Amino acid sequence: MSTEIGSILSEMESSACLKTELTLGLPGGGAAPSKPGSKRGFGDMADLKLGVGCDRGDEVSVSTPPPSKEQVVGWPPVRSYRKNMMKSCKYVKVAVDGAPYLRKVDLEMYSSYEQLLAALEEMFTCLAICDVMNERKIMDSANGIEYVPTYEDRDGDWMLVGDVPWNMFVETCKRVRLMKSSEAAIGLSPKTSSNGLSMN
């Protein structure tokens, strides 16, 4: 909680180690340098959310898991109304060419393409994400078939997974299909900016 910073700072004050140049470091050696001009990472800020109470003297209990970005209360200043409005439980079907049944994943559970592909790897155990000539590829290790991850967007177009920012992908993805590489060369529509005026 952000109260901890206050506790740490006042502890420093009362123990007379407060100088004109304040740091937000922990007593006895801190994470953050005090010189103006040095970059304090966001991670550093969150690091300070450790269990120091005003009445607990100098003892610092360190929590080991890396602090998640949401730990600083109320930062960044985005209203919870807005956060809720942007949220959605985003279950999409995942099909793999040749697999007998589909799976469903909640895209909101992941925060990057890497995480999603890793999850797919787990779900479809025959698949593995391999590095082939510096390119991430999905392969079926049993028969050497390569797959290309594609998705259908809200316009109904089939797109290559990875082109748009992750958040936009989560918003606009309707379903995912791991397409066989051989088919992908013919099947994918080139990414057109949606003229959409095929309506008229």
Place this chain on the structure above:
Amino acid sequence: MAYSFPEEVLEHVFSFLSSDRDRNAVSLVCKSWYDIERWCRRRIFVGNCYAVSPEIVIRRFPELRAVEMKGKPHFADFNLVPEGWGAYAYPWIAAMAEAYPFLEEIKLKRMVVTDESLELISKSYKNFKVLVLTSCEGFTTDGLASIAANCRHLRELDLRESEVEDLSGHWLSHFPDSCTSLVSLNMSCLGSEVSFSALERLVARSPNLRTLRLNRAVPLERLANLIRRAPQLVELGTGAYSAEIRSDTFSNLADAFSACKQLKTLSGFWDVVPSYLPAMYSVCSGITSLNLSYAAIPSSDLVKLINQCQNLQRLWVLDYIEDSGLDALAASCKGLQELRVFPSDPFGAEPNVPLTEQGLVSVSEGCPKLESVLYFCRQMSNAALIAIAKNRPNFIRFRLCIIDPQAPDYLTLEPLDTGFGAIVENCKELRRLSMTGLLTDRVFKYIGSHAKKLEMLSVAFAGDSDLGLHHVLSGCDSLRKLEIRDCPFGDKALLANAAKLETMRSLWMSSCFVSFGACKLLAQKMPRLNVEVIDERGPPESRPEGCSVERVYVYRTVDSRQRLDRPDFVWTLDEDSSLRYS
């Protein structure tokens, strides 16, 4: 003297005064003017519901028709005010129900409103017309049903961004067939589906309907029918803007839009399917305000839409617009006055879109009327801020949020003091400023010296010492609201500027260096301030001397009693500095 003018004449003259400032000035002239004015004042605005009591208001202004009030401090929006702090509307509603049978308007912001309050409103005022609840909470759709059912002459029901417990959409069907007076309906914050036929009939029988903001649950396929029934709409908020791509749906929608010749404002746009955006093109040249801040639309589609809206004055958008989209905005929309860019991924540490300080620089260059900005980004430089300041000396509101709260100038690694200094120095009319980034006491010195018209300042993770706070409190002549979090500001600056606090509406400080002792001293020195220590760790005096309080909220008040509705984590201190528990 006053006797040479009959009262009726004075009253008639006063009726032309709409501004509170003018009316307040008039009340100070002499006793009889005070008396005449107070009997004919019809509207009041209470900026802080705890600054005055219902009894005092009712005693002074016996004939009010419209009340507007604000409750929780602004930082409550970001969860910095604990649940249960206060700002309850009920005591006001109950007192006014007795005193003002002819009350017509109630507008509340950041207050806790219960179903009981809503029911009381609906039953107490025969001529009730306007209910606006902005960022309020505490009520359910049952309360809305009371309003719909009982307010025969209802004109406005506006639930802007309130948190409503949504039990069902049935409340809408409580509007009787005889209700034809609706001018404005904003239900965008609700989740449940309402009966579409009830909604269509309501819209059809409301010839004066100017504002209709639907909720996400209204599908795109329904939108055409609704707006066909209300071609006189000036403000429209769509529901979910997605549907299967079908040419008949598209042309139906495009036709319906083309009939809306008066449309000026568009909002909503959840779940956008970009192919449907062109359906709106026929109205775009008349659009002055566009809120796309919930719409995940790729930059290219955004640009196509914006290029249609040459007369745009206000744009709210997500950072999906990218720097390139902002360049296009700068080129197309020369009348732009307000821009807000919200983060699509506020909690990601790495940038997810190519939106940087450059976008803001472009818009400040290209849009000569730009005066109000809210901008979230991940990097900033002094050079950019200086350029922006020189381009746009006409800024009134400048709110910058860099996602990493202590990010320095990314080019030079220096603090952003000079950049923000340029803003306050060049923008002489600046009324509101929010700053982020690596900032030292120097920036506060600049603010204190230059920001003479500044009324509201928001500061986070900034400054080095009390000197920073002192510069602001001693230098900013027009300051009304100051909110500070996580800054090394403490007792000295606060106590040295105690008198200043009575000239302001409020001061909020959380996670700073303010000691309980200083709070007590401040309360002693300044009897017309309420000094609230909001601390969830237990009684403040049980902690060692010099330990900082979690939060302190100081506001002026003419209500000399202590808050009776305090929760147990709020300590208020009165003149003899004895601690009051709730």
